[in-house]
Amino acid sequence: MTSRRRKLTGYAFIAPVLLFLGAVVLFPLGHAFWTSLLRVRGLTTRFAGLANYATVLGDGAFWHSLWLSFAFTALSVSLHMVLGLALALLLDELRTARTALRIAFLTPWMVAPAVGATIWLWLLEPQFGVVNYLLQATHLASAPVAWLGEPLTAFLSVVAVDVWRGVPFVMLLMLAGLQTVPPEQYEAAAMDGASVWQRFRFVTWPNLRYLLVVASTLDAINTIRHYDIIGVMTAGGPAGATEVLPVLLYNTAFRANRFGEAAAIGVLLLVVVLALAAFYIRLTRIDRDGAAR
Amino acid sequence: MHPVRATVLAVTLAFAAPALAQQPIVLQWQTANLTESQYEPIWKKTIAEFEAANPGIKVEPVLVARKDHWTKFVAAAQAKKAPCIVTVDLTTAAYNGYLMPLDKYFNAEPAAFRDAWSADILSAAKWKGELYGLPIWGGTYGEIYNRDLVVKAGLDPAHPPKTVDEYVAWGRKLTGDDHWMLAVLGGKTDTTTRVLLTWIWANGGEAFNKDMTEATFAKDPKSLAAIKQYLGFAAKGGIAAPSPTTTNYLEQTNLFAQGKIASMRNAYWSVAKVLGDNPALKGRMFATPIPANVSNAPTLSSVAASSISSSCEHPDAAWKFIKFDADKKWSIERAVVANWMPLRNDLADDPAIKADPLLAEFVKMGQHARSYPLPHPAWAGIAANDIVDAVQKALLAPDKTEEIFRDLDARLTKKLRDI
Structure with a gap:
């Protein structure tokens, strides 16, 4: 087979995937970018150049949402990692009920985000919610707490629900990572009289560090795009306290009916996600090159 | 044409034509209220009786939670696939080109039908002088x-x-x-x-x-x-x-x-x-x-009007259903069972409405109300x-x-x- 023919055969094999990706990724992206350049009023559109970007970037709501998105992502991802790792270490040490606990911890991850958010919405309901009932019954609160009614508690509540849902996946990754740590290293540490903390610090941590960085980068890419939990629980309220970029995008498109501006927000959000993705690719490339050397 | 081909074609048509003729028109119907339990028995009955009276038309309810109603409508309207019959924020939808003017249908109806709505109530279903919906029910606060x-x-x-x-x-x-x-x-x-x-x-x-x-x-x-x-x-x-x-x-x-x-x-x-x-x-x-x-x-007083989306392929059939749904009988049932106020001006003195003191009080309050959405x-x-x-x-x-x-x-x- 000639080199040209071999090349063509290769292209023929990847053509279906390219076509599929073009249809489900490139076309929507291109369409979104094109929409961001239009003034859309229902079915009437006209070219507006960069006017939508100027409007969005000149609006304090966008910068507020951007800041919130970073804060939400940073807090959620940190907690996913810390709690996910802690649970993985706990499960790794357990000798009994390990499978049952693993399934139990995974349950939140198996629940559809919108369903989980709705459950929490009712658990946190100020007058009839179970959380306030328990807090008052145990005298931890003297009056009902308006969890989703005050900016700070609303923000922390949506972070908490995201953590509830996001930790199991990280736990699973870390558990898999822990299985790859060579047992000889633990044996050697034990022979040297290392404490539990020292074993973690000098054996587990170095072995998991790369996995943690990769997992947190992927988790950040995933979390910064989150809509469902916040959309269901607060719709961005109260007074914009939880209006992260995807929620702002939704509210601009479907509540304010400004599709051009919403598309511009989407493109700007994509830039943020691409920056995180570039970081991830760089990380994996460093690792691959390192492994090759 | 070759006799064999002609025979095959004739046989095919003979079998296919009745099947094609029997294909009913399917109208999708979306309002924010179809998922409300108080309304369910009425809309099911309305559809059943309408389909019985109009064998060539089927009405398919689109069940959407109230808070997703507008989003789903807009997404479908943007794709020009919106349900035929909808109850939405009329002015916004009409301005955006999502609805069809209904003047030609309304004006073709007899005076007795047209007079059932006051000019004030009809004005709540108009945008730039054109009628985009038929007021069906309302809610006075x-x-x-x-x-x-x-x-x-x-x-x-x-x-x-x-x-x-x-x-x-x-x-x-x-x-x-x-x-x-x-x-x-x-x-x-x-x-x-x-x-x-x-x-x-x-x-x-x-x-x-x-x-x-x-x-x-x-x-x-x-x-x-x-x-x-x-x-x-x-x-x-x-x-x-x-x-x-x-x-x-x-x-x-x-x-x-x-x-x-x-x-x-x-x-x-x-x-x-x-x-x-x-x-x-x-x-x-x-x-x-x-x-x-x-x-x-x-x-x-909120005015909920039934409209026909601009992408509807069967507006005549859709108007038929809207007219059916706007009938006195359903207006009274909606008021008595689902507590939705009638907007026809020929129902205020109806015994069924008067029999419910709470409803009668709301009807009275409605006489001095501003229509909503603005x-x-x-x-x-x-x-x-x-x-x-x-x-x-x-x-x-x-x-x-x-x-x-x-x-x-x-x-x-x-x-x-x-x-």
């Missing part, structure tokens, strides 16, 4: 009280508050450690806006100028005073339930059904919702006009987003209420003019 709680507080249900001051005086007596006079609405839907407007109008204020080109929430002193007073009820030690920023129709009716609040400003349909939550309240509620500081203060193409977004955000901000920082609503005025005025 009044003050609904829990009679038992009122009596228990030593108040007389026969003499309900007529002014806002009297309302506040009642409120003090009806508020305790774990129960309140009312719930201030601040949740993220346009119900928050509807109730706010009733408070503004009850104080003689205006939220917008006449031609809807300027917002006057803070500019109009009476409007601002009403806003401050109403939102102030939710302050600590006030007469309203806590957590107003998450309270909406659902939470408000829950609180009322559980006896946590003694009154709710709502439409007649909320009575059905409350009875669904707590049947023991049957016959224990009474309604009054909204307490006001000015005489003849209007209340708010007629502006950006209204859907303004009502559910901007005004609600301002209400939430003011609830969280009451001392900045004036500043917040001045910002709202500026923001809205810009939006109102940007069409």
Whole structure:
């Protein structure tokens, strides 16, 4: 087979995937970018150049949402990692009920985000919610707490629900990572009289560090795009306290009916996600090159 | 043509033609209310009887939760695949090109049919002089009280508050450690806006100028005073339930059904919702006009009109269904079973309507009401987003209420003019 023919055969094999990706990724992206350049009023559109970007970037709501998105992502991802790792270490040490606990911890991850958010919405309901009932019954609160009614508690509540849902996946990754740590290293540490903390610090941590960085980068890419939990629980309220970029995008498109501006927000959000993705690719490339050397 | 081919074609057509002829027209029908249990028996019956009377047409209900209704409609309308028959924010949808003008259908109907709607009610279904929907049902906002709680507080249900001051005086007596006079609405839907407007109008204020080109929430002193007073009820030690920023129709009716609040400003349909939550309240509620500081203060009456989406392939059949659904029979059933007020002007004296004192009271209140949604193409977004955000901000920082609503005025005025 000639080199040209071999090349063509290769292209023929990847053509279906390219076509599929073009249809489900490139076309929507291109369409979104094109929409961001239009003034859309229902079915009437006209070219507006960069006017939508100027409007969005000149609006304090966008910068507020951007800041919130970073804060939400940073807090959620940190907690996913810390709690996910802690649970993985706990499960790794357990000798009994390990499978049952693993399934139990995974349950939140198996629940559809919108369903989980709705459950929490009712658990946190100020007058009839179970959380306030328990807090008052145990005298931890003297009056009902308006969890989703005050900016700070609303923000922390949506972070908490995201953590509830996001930790199991990280736990699973870390558990898999822990299985790859060579047992000889633990044996050697034990022979040297290392404490539990020292074993973690000098054996587990170095072995998991790369996995943690990769997992947190992927988790950040995933979390910064989150809509469902916040959309269901607060719709961005109260007074914009939880209006992260995807929620702002939704509210601009479907509540304010400004599709051009919403598309511009989407493109700007994509830039943020691409920056995180570039970081991830760089990380994996460093690792691959390192492994090759 | 070759005889064999001709025979095959003839046989094929002979079998296929009846099948094609029997293909019914399928009309999708989407409103925000098809998922409400109080309405379910009626719409199922309406569809069944319509399909029996029109064998060539099938009606397929699109069941969407209220809060997703507009989103789903807009997404479908953008794709030119919107359900044929819809009930949506009419002006916004008409401006955006999502609806079809219905004048040619309406004008072709006999005078007896056309006269069933007053010019005022029809104007609520018009945009730029064209009719985009047939008003089917409505909801006038009044003050609904829990009679038992009122009596228990030593108040007389026969003499309900007529002014806002009297309302506040009642409120003090009806508020305790774990129960309140009312719930201030601040949740993220346009119900928050509807109730706010009733408070503004009850104080003689205006939220917008006449031609809807300027917002006057803070500019109009009476409007601002009403806003401050109403939102102030939710302050600590006030007469309203806590957590107003998450309270909406659902939470408000829950609180009322559980006896946590003694009154709710709502439409007649909320009575059905409350009875669904707590049947023991049957016959224990009474309604009054909204307490006001000015005489003849209007209340708010939402008008739900059935429209035909611009992408509908069978508008004739869709109009047939709308006409069927607008019939007296269904209007009365909707009023009696689902508590939705009829908008036809030939039903006010109907014995079935008069037999229900609560419904009769709402019908009376409706005679002095302003129709809602307000007629502006950006209204859907303004009502559910901007005004609600301002209400939430003011609830969280009451001392900045004036500043917040001045910002709202500026923001809205810009939006109102940007069409």
